[in-house]
Amino acid sequence: MSRYIATRAIRGANALVTEAELMLNKALAEKGPDTPVAFPNTAYYLPLIFGMTNIEVETLGQLQGVLQHARELLHPMPADQKWTPYLGETLDSGMATLLAAETIEAIRFVYGLQPESLPGIELAGGTSYSNNGGNGMVGHLNGPIDDIQLRSWGIQLVDGRMPGFAAIVGAAKSNEVAVKIVRELQRRNILTFLSGNVNGRSIIHQLQEEGVELGYDTYTVPFGTDTISAIYALGFATRSALTFGGIKAGQARNILLYNKERVFAFVLALGEVDDLKYAAAAGAINFGFPVIADTVIPEILPTGVTTYEHVVSMPFNEIEGADDLERAERLVQKCIEIRGVKVKIANVPVPVPYGSAFEGEVVRRADMRVEFGGKRSRCFEYLRMVDMDKVTDGKVEVVGPGFRDLAPGASIDMGIVVEVAGRQMQSDFEPVLERQIHYFVNGASGIQHIGQRDIAWIRISNGATDKGFDLEHFGKILHARFHDDFGAIVDKVQVTIYTDPAKIEEWLGRAREAYDFRNKRLEDLTDTNVDTFFSCTLCQSFAPDHVCIVSPERLGLCGAYNWLDCKASFSINPTGPNQPIKLGKPVDLDKGYWEGTNDYAQIGSHGSVQEVAMYSIMENPMTACGCFECIVMLIPEANGVMVVSREDTSMTPAGMTFSTLAGMAGGGLQTPGVMGVGKYYLISPKFISADGGFKRVVWMSSVLKESMADELRAAAEREGDPDLIEKIADERSVGTVDDLLAWLEEHNHPALAMEMMF
Ligand code: SF4
Ligand code: ZN
Numbered sequence: 001m002s003r004y005i006a007t008r009a010i011r012g013a014n015a016l017v018t019e020a021e022l023m024l025n026k027a028l029a030e031k032g033p034d035t036p037v038a039f040p041n042t043a044y045y046l047p048l049i050f051g052m053t054n055i056e057v058e059t060l061g062q063l064q065g066v067l068q069h070a071r072e073l074l075h076p077m078p079a080d081q082k083w084t085p086y087l088g089e090t091l092d093s094g095m096a097t098l099l100a101a102e103t104i105e106a107i108r109f110v111y112g113l114q115p116e117s118l119p120g121i122e123l124a125g126g127t128s129y130s131n132n133g134g135n136g137m138v139g140h141l142n143g144p145i146d147d148i149q150l151r152s153w154g155i156q157l158v159d160g161r162m163p164g165f166a167a168i169v170g171a172a173k174s175n176e177v178a179v180k181i182v183r184e185l186q187r188r189n190i191l192t193f194l195s196g197n198v199n200g201r202s203i204i205h206q207l208q209e210e211g212v213e214l215g216y217d218t219y220t221v222p223f224g225t226d227t228i229s230a231i232y233a234l235g236f237a238t239r240s241a242l243t244f245g246g247i248k249a250g251q252a253r254n255i256l257l258y259n260k261e262r263v264f265a266f267v268l269a270l271g272e273v274d275d276l277k278y279a280a281a282a283g284a285i286n287f288g289f290p291v292i293a294d295t296v297i298p299e300i301l302p303t304g305v306t307t308y309e310h311v312v313s314m315p316f317n318e319i320e321g322a323d324d325l326e327r328a329e330r331l332v333q334k335c336i337e338i339r340g341v342k343v344k345i346a347n348v349p350v351p352v353p354y355g356s357a358f359e360g361e362v363v364r365r366a367d368m369r370v371e372f373g374g375k376r377s378r379c380f381e382y383l384r385m386v387d388m389d390k391v392t393d394g395k396v397e398v399v400g401p402g403f404r405d406l407a408p409g410a411s412i413d414m415g416i417v418v419e420v421a422g423r424q425m426q427s428d429f430e431p432v433l434e435r436q437i438h439y440f441v442n443g444a445s446g447i448q449h450i451g452q453r454d455i456a457w458i459r460i461s462n463g464a465t466d467k468g469f470d471l472e473h474f475g476k477i478l479h480a481r482f483h484d485d486f487g488a489i490v491d492k493v494q495v496t497i498y499t500d501p502a503k504i505e506e507w508l509g510r511a512r513e514a515y516d517f518r519n520k521r522l523e524d525l526t527d528t529n530v531d532t533f534f535s536c537t538l539c540q541s542f543a544p545d546h547v548c549i550v551s552p553e554r555l556g557l558c559g560a561y562n563w564l565d566c567k568a569s570f571s572i573n574p575t576g577p578n579q580p581i582k583l584g585k586p587v588d589l590d591k592g593y594w595e596g597t598n599d600y601a602q603i604g605s606h607g608s609v610q611e612v613a614m615y616s617i618m619e620n621p622m623t624a625c626g627c628f629e630c631i632v633m634l635i636p637e638a639n640g641v642m643v644v645s646r647e648d649t650s651m652t653p654a655g656m657t658f659s660t661l662a663g664m665a666g667g668g669l670q671t672p673g674v675m676g677v678g679k680y681y682l683i684s685p686k687f688i689s690a691d692g693g694f695k696r697v698v699w700m701s702s703v704l705k706e707s708m709a710d711e712l713r714a715a716a717e718r719e720g721d722p723d724l725i726e727k728i729a730d731e732r733s734v735g736t737v738d739d740l741l742a743w744l745e746e747h748n749h750p751a752l753a754m755e756m757m758f
Helices: 003-031 047-053 061-074 087-110 149-159 175-187 203-209 227-244 252-262 275-284 324-339 428-441 464-465 474-487 501-524 563-572 595-604 656-666 680-685 704-708 709-718 735-747
Strands: 118-119 138-140 165-170 191-195 220-224 266-271 292-293 312-315 368-373 377-385 396-399 410-412 414-421 446-450 456-463 491-500 534-538 548-550 581-584 584-590 630-635 640-645 674-677 695-702
Touching: 003 061, 003 087, 003 446, 047 061, 047 087, 047 227, 061 087, 061 428, 087 227, 087 275, 138 581, 149 396, 165 175, 165 227, 165 275, 165 501, 175 203, 175 266, 175 324, 175 410, 175 501, 191 203, 191 227, 203 220, 220 227, 220 640, 227 266, 266 275, 266 324, 266 709, 275 704, 292 709, 368 377, 368 464, 377 410, 377 428, 377 501, 377 595, 396 474, 414 428, 414 501, 428 474, 428 501, 446 704, 456 464, 491 501, 501 704, 534 563, 534 595, 548 595, 563 656, 581 595, 584 595, 640 656, 640 704, 656 674, 674 680, 695 704, 695 735, 704 709
Parallel strands: 165 191, 165 266, 191 220, 266 292, 292 312, 368 410, 377 414, 396 491, 640 695
Antiparallel strands: 118 138, 368 456, 414 491, 446 456, 534 548, 534 581, 630 640, 630 674
16 A cells, blocks of 8 residues: 555545535535535435435535544544555545535535536537527536436446446546547447546546537536546446445445446546545545556555555556557556456447447438438338348448439438348347347447338438448448347348339338238237246346346336347347246236246345236336336326336426436335336236226326327227327326326326226
8 A cells, every 4th residue: 555645645535525614614604504405316315425324415404414424534644654554544535535525516516516517518418407508608517427317327237238437537648649538438338427637627628629529428428627526426336336236325335345346447547646636536446446547656556355456557658559549549458457347349340430339429410421211211221031041241232322422411212131141040030130220330430320120210420421431331330240249140141232212112112021020920929929938137237136027018127128139139148138937837817927937036036026926016016127218106096107207307296206216116126006117018918907007007208108109099099098198197287196186087087987906
């Protein structure tokens, strides 16, 4: 343990706790102890404080207790002659720093100083306060991550698409290096949090100047231009443990261990490291997150307890490499090695950067070179299985004219036909693979893909065109990715891109026949027509006791895995997270109990669940991890249930927002009356069929009503009440139980006449 680091961290912690105390005293005098304090859109109060101390901070006054605790953790500075190890003191100081930092940010929220405003910033993705309106001159940085975003990243964190996160603090040697570092992280799908500055200059400024898109959608989240805002990264880490790990607030040690063992994260300190940065680094080390600095600082090397370094110095100019860009690349590689982040990158031969971090990229009309589909043209994609000898692996053919001779912004027809062959391939897997086209194509920087089947819509940006991206590259991407991700069932892949009108006509006809055939197949695929369901335990890396049981009529609660997906996944990886569950003897077909599913529920949940009713919310409902698309919850007064979408941040009639409800639904516990579900389960004939089915829905987020209008209408007709959707209230009309009851009376909702739910 370095005495130098201990000294500086302890000094930094003392200073920050003192600063927090002064700020709090001032705020208490000016605003009063009862002034509400909160981070936006989270059910975890001030998350780090909540996790570490179990204090549910809701007012300024409560922060006094937090700072007292922080002060108790402080230690005197090491004396010059003292040579004992200081790790314990350093870690305590780190924790005190984190408590003080979160307190300071909370006070800044009270004064409207968070999230920080920054001229000209515009964030990509659903942050609630990015301000693109007005004359667009001043926007806000992200500030803390909201619960909804945390959970929607959850699934990617658990299935490995997102291997971990990097908290970058400071500023890079040059703008060019800043961009390179972020691109290297994006390429590996590592979530990147940005904060801090060196002499007033932050990596956020550097990236902004270079036009790098920041925000949730590009995995690059700017917290603030000071070091204190890095606290949001640790608030995120704390909530990961609470949300996915089933750990309770106040179990500080477990939260820290959870992060050390399961969350692959590291801190990259760019530029000079001051006392506060040392203190914050000591905070990160508590979580097991190593700190890598690109300057000369003393190191903390592995001790008996840890297998990797805590603090590593990698002076930028001493890194081997032909130029700064190569040095930046090496620096990122080193960070990944130290923390042991598991990274999988597909090697995709295209002239633009490639990785999931680009999936969310938007190509605006002004940046668009050409588009296929959308309002002004037609685009379809079709994947089919053919005999081995009908496919030449790696063959990519473009049939018809290219787009380079067209005027910028043109819109033309295109069809993408993928033909695959493989000994383990089955025609049931065609739709599973075809759906991947969306993700695969979207991974290319400068390409935007929306929709599927014959409503696909693809844009190529000017930037990508300038770098040489052409139609054949769609084929290259698909060939590489299908081999990479589905190598166990796909041996050969051949892609044809059609822009020739006659050929498009011909193939679109074939594709539509196949879509119809698949729709029929899905309709016939009911729970009673199969003898096997599938488990999904993918989320156990985060929610150790949760298992989804996936049946043809009930998909996984994240919406990402239906029965066919699980079947394909089992073929690809027979020892993987999707195992067949033989149903065996039925126990109660109305409620959805079989011997096989009950046995599996016990084993899969490690004994924490005894039985699962597939079709009931009231009796032994399925558990949830945290990735659910919607929450279904009993409203006893209304004799029905409400359905809240993850995208809905409004207040529900239950008096709670999605974020708060999510805390009740998740964590792998059975909670009768509350259930996390995939949104397509809502339209299944088996949707809480034991409790009365779809007619029980009395309230539903309007975003669901709008985005699934056709499907919901079909479900209403099937239930014999074609006008049901109009009878269901939403947040636009109803915000309380009283409003809800009045609405249901007025609209004569069927739930009022149904038998009591319990
Ligand atoms: Fe997680 Fe369930 Fe989705 Fe599997 S199906 S990834 S367990 S939420
Ligand atoms: Zn999950």
